[in-house]
Amino acid sequence: MFVLLGLVGWAMSRPGSTSFYMSTSELMALGPAQSAADDSRVNGKVVPGTIENSGLETTFTISDGETELPITTDRPIPDTLVDDADVVALGKLEGGTFVASEVLAKCPSKFKAKA
């Protein structure tokens, strides 16, 4: 039992095990100093028309309805990254742009229209 708790505790403390999960507004409210420290996850919807591919980089902007956040990544992006898709990006805020090492996107067709 103690071995297990120790193992779980040790694993939780390893880098990358846990990260903050925030909306774009919450991330921007933290300010650059705090938010630049560790990788965090940020969630928002892709602003239509902002997805651009150039070279090995993809840039797009997500928003939680209040705050917009530009994201750039050189990692492969999922096929579900389309306009209005719900996105979770893992990375760091660097000079106003969120540099993501991982992008997950949920296809908007899976969502019912909000009544």
Next chain:
Amino acid sequence: MTSLAGLGRPSLIAALAFAGIAAAFAIAGALRSRRDLAEVAGRAVLASWAFTVLASVVLLQSLFAHDFSVEYVANYSSRSLSGIYTFGAFWGGMEGSLLFWTLLLTTFTVIALRQARARNSRLVGWSTAVLAGISVFFLILLVMPADPFARLAEVPGDGRGLNPLLQSPAMLIHPPLLYTGFVGFSIPFAFAMAALLSGNLGETWFTSTRRWTLFAWSALSIGIVLGGAWAYTELGWGGYWAWDPVENASFMPWLTATAYLHSVVIQEKRRMFKVWNVSLILMTYALAVFGTFLTRSGILSSIHTFTEGPIGKWFLPFLGIMLVGGLGVIAMRYDSLRSNDRFDSLMSRESAFLANNVLFLAAAFAVLWGTIYPIIAEVVTGVRLSVGPPFFNSVFIPIGLALIALTGIGPLISWRRMSKGAFVRIVKVPLVAAGSVVVGLGLLGVDSIGALVAFGACTFTAIAIGGEFVRGSRVYRTRLGLGWVEALTETLRRNRRRYGGYIVHLGVVLIVIGFAGGAFKTERQRLLNVGDSMQIEEYTLTFEDVSRTTTSEKEIFQTTIEVSRDGDKVTTLYPQRNFHLAQQQPQSEVAIRTTPVEDLYVVVAAFDPDGAARIHAFVNPLTWWIWAGAAVMLLGMGVVISGNAPTAVAESATRSTSSEPAVAGVR
């Protein structure tokens, strides 16, 4: 084609009514020991099943009739969707998947109860009550918050179609298999509860549901592997498992079910672990329902989750009732469940099984912790966190490797007790083999400690299992004077449960070899114009050509990539980057050259406006072994399931391999 959609909801209401009647009459019949009431319950179960089948047929008919006035049909299918995927749309959305769940549940219920009646089982009454009760819950969901037959006020001309990512052969098989696994555990769960409620605490509840348990476990195992195969071939990120909450949701019941499969053997052989076994099956079923809930609640963000619907709040009371009720009846019978037998020695098969259980439960707990930690943290501290793959890998790799080693050691140890000398003699060969593999690989420059330990543990276990086969067949060779092949066949044929189990173990070993290969994966991303090349490991990839074709469903951009190694042509790969018109969504079709040594995995991640392709290439060593291992597991499961029902307890069962091959099925 006219649509029958109007019949859907009335059928579901009728199914619910009959399930309610079945539950009520079954409880009354069991409490008062009245046969007539039990018979009414039995007929109501049949009626409930018939109406669920009718509702399912209606939903399928609406899908094929393109009745877009039904919201579900409009959301998950379209005119251009091919027939086979229109069929798959039945479980492609939340409402349909719940109907499918219920269809499986009522079908399994009818079959299992019929089998039980044929055996004159005393557990029929309460099992009917429990199973009908579960049906009532799912049918309430279907009638109230998750109505698959809800209508749209404005009928669209065409549907939105099925998510193109789900249009893959694996997706036609993976969800039904997972559901079959989840729902299949209803049967042993219900019989366990029935045993507790009725006080028939013998072994019949698990021996008579043994095939159901194995069947559910096999379906779940293969379903999980197919999910990985789908992710690998469709999602284009080069991996097969991401510790996503929904993946974890299917994995947790698998872990506890695997623990259960092993620990019932102890009850069978030694009449120990009784409380433990009913607790394990309760845990397994609760986790299966919890997994169904997680996927549909929207409380965790995952690419897998369905619509964020109002379903979540319905599941929690159900889970609560199940857990409280389950634990309640276990507590009620606690005194009569306690075993009077004790461990004879630490060095015994019993303690190996115990260690197996501890490890599986530890693994399940760790995965559960990582999965629900974000929810707990948010409630407690108000901070939203997420738990990533590094956590799961750190916890799981040590536990997994310990389990693999135990898989090798366990079957070598005899029941009750074993002397140190005998133990040393029997582990010597596998241990030496494992040591030499580790040293050899180390000398060859393999520097990942995790992978070295994994290869060592896999070698140990593979050799240990091989040794069991050799010892088993040797007996038949000397006794019956058979050749090696015949002796091996005879060993397998006569002890299907035991040697089938070993084959399953061997499959797991192969899968772990594949996982360990993941430590050496490499990836590279390059922007290539036609004619350009890129290098990954010893492969040279040359972007030869891109062609464009348009179908009614999608625009297809197919690239031609020549692969060579040291100047010799290896193969040509055709990864595609397509655009689905109905969904306005791009989709990459991965091209993979797979060999037992390594996979070359190529994805077109995007096209630049000027036509240059962003090529993402991976070299994934040993991934082939995962699928090969799964095939071996499936074979082993077939052998185990075909085996006879457990034989009477062999009180004197000692080490049965070398001396007594006739002692049937230790596993």
